[in-house]
Amino acid sequence: MKKILLVDDDKDLLRALGARLRTSGYEVAFATDGVSCISAAVKESPSLILLDVGLPAGDGYKCLEKLQANLQLNHIPVVMLTGREGPAVQERCMREGARGFLQKPVRKEDLLEVIETTLVQSESSCAS
């Protein structure tokens, strides 16, 4: 079973997304800030990280940067989650190494589709 690490400071959102992913057959781990995201990523070695851009202490971008800089972690695909509107955020996320992007409020179909596509893409790129 694939494990997904969910990182968001909104615990209600974590719970709901977690429930949703579990029913769709994923295993789920949680982190609520940038620091615990890194340690959880090391401990749980998830197949994918779903990361909120607007984390409080040390924002999502910083966390993404740390993940990318970490040789042990930079193979894990990161999908960014944001409540900010406009294309600028998406472009920045992609430029800084995210593999996927989800706009809040997240629709169920989008969530699963983006996660699945990202997983498939990263597997095929690893294989080749």
Add this chain to the structure above:
Amino acid sequence: MTSVETLGARNQQACSTRTPWTKRERILLIEDNPDDALFLRRALESVPNLELIRAETLAEGTALLESDPAISLVFSDLGLPDSDGAETADAILHHAADKPVIIMTGSDDLELGEDMILRGAQDYLVKGEFSLAHARRVLRHAIVRKNLEKELFAARRAAEQASLAKGEFLAEVSHEIRTPLNVILGLTEVLMDESWTNTQSEQLQTMKRAGDSLLSLINSVLDLSKIEAGRLDLVQADFDISELLENFIDLVALPGRKKGVSVSLDLVDPIPCVVTGDSNRLLQVLTNLAWNALKFTESGGFVKVEVQPHARDQIRFSVQDSGIGMTEEELLRVFDAYEQGSGGRANGSSSTGLGLPLCQKLVSLMGGDLRVDSQRGEGSEFHFAIPLSPKGQRSWPAPSDGKGEQRSVLVAIRDDQERGAAIRALRHSGWLASAANGPQGIEQALDRSPTNGFQACLLDCFLMDELAESTIDKLRRSVTRVKVAVLPSPRETDLLRCGQLGFEGTIARPLTPSRLQHGLHRTQSSALRDQQAAECADGRLDPSARILVVDDVKDNRSVVEAFLQSTNHRLDFADSGERALEKFRPGAYDIVLLDMRMPGISGLETARRMRLSERDSDHSPARIIALTADAFEENHRESAAAGCDLHLSKPIQRRTLLRALEDASPRPEETVVEVEPEIAALLPSFLKNREKDVRQARQALGSDDFESVETLGHNIKGNGSVYGLPLLSHLGRQLEAAAQSRKSERITSCLNQIADLVKHTMANTTGPTETKP
């Protein structure tokens, strides 16, 4: 010791014609030295109508000044037994504030004398150096001067009071005019919706236009009188300047197009995205200037708006036109209120002569200086720079093709101004832009195309039909990614044609930097577009509310009725506060539209009593929307304090009313989207947390902590729809936006709606989760 004696009694008859005053003047002499006192008395002996009283100490002198209001002038020595120098002078000047004071100083104290005049003395005499005639002249001048001063002061007071009265009169009259205008404009709008012959509908449009311009004139008068009374306060808030410019250019582009004048917006250098300032006033100034420019520009000309960073944290705005320009004489008077240039150069605001003076005053309130450069026949340029401190930098994604190379875009637009502005805007955001102004230009540009080809192309729809098949083919082949057409308006036929030519997207005129960016970007990610469309649909729910309309004027009630005829709302009417309170029961109405100015029980009082009666009821409170003809901010605050949720200024536009009602309407109850049972199980605790959010937000709002409210709104937006509550997400977004623009009333209304929704959902979902399969 005080001595009183009448001087000049002997020759009073003979000399009376020589005195510049008619009534008897009583003069106080404060002098301890009897010789000096005698000398002065002798000097004044020959002046008729004088009475001299003498004090020997400062204490005695000031006591006399306090007790005897008839004293009209003071002579005083500085060196007295109980005081000396400047101290004496200050004490006397203080006690004789409205009387002329003449100081006598020692012979070595010339500078002190000058100093006394600076402190407020009328004149000074140097002891031992003045003659009798000199003393008489000084006395005479001091009295005359003082009398003139009094007259001047009285005249100025009268003038100021008259001006104040004028201001109040104007404000009152404008207010009174707005009310019937409300009826006229409203009913005209309603009539316009029905079917008429062409002539009739043109006449209606003319009526509406005339009414609108009358309204804008009245608003200008109100604004000007508020500025003159020092009562106009700027509202400082963060706003997105590109959004403002977009709204602005939209307002001006359509009338420009109708007149055949090209209107363009040019961001010469990148400017900050979010700034702090009064966006409404800035918009008002810019539209006034642009309309003014349009008015004096003939078909075929242009109006160009340039925006660029100025000195530190300032932004410079300039509105240029290719119109008739002004003579030097007109230039001098262009900012005078109620003046119009002799050459027919009128001042905006539909040639009322108030637009430009108002702009100038507003700009100076915002910390700038509105200037104009113009020559007869050469067009005009109005420009100003105001401080707008940046809150965030526009960070458009630098377009790259993934290999780190810059992307190239071909900009094929016919109009020079428009093309130039578009190219600059694209270059600021990192594109390599090439220009073409016609079919030939396009061919040439494609031949010289960059090594990796053009990744995008903007094509003017005016050029579309002039392109040869071969050119179109070439275009289709050499532009690798995005092809976007530039359109005046998204007409069906144009869209179809764009599709046939292989264009993936369109951008509506007038072009603005963010429109260009969005247009190019949107075309790339159609997924995002679908999502936006879906989100829009979330917010559009069919409202049906029970509305109580309270207004003492029948016509006003008719306007509201006519506005809402085609909606699902159910209306009830009351013609006074008393009648409204009779009808009002908690839970009986969803919305109350309440006129604030009514005879008998006022609107404010009605609102207060309605809130009181709701206090102990279980029904959710009605939304009270205050309607006033006052545009003053303090009235908004007053009505909010009385319990009103929203405030609308008359005349009400149909759109504004509908939007307000939509915001205030109860939402259909079946908003819960079906979710997985696992999530449904989490719902109760989720809803409890949202209740907490609402409480926290209300607290934060109480201490003006908008940022916390914004964060809460942001979170609600993020988590609502995951729990199957898209409407909650929608409200969260509204809350976030309201907090960003610091609109307390909007925030309160959003919070009320969120609280309602949460309560409702709680009531409806506790059952099913227990009996889940």
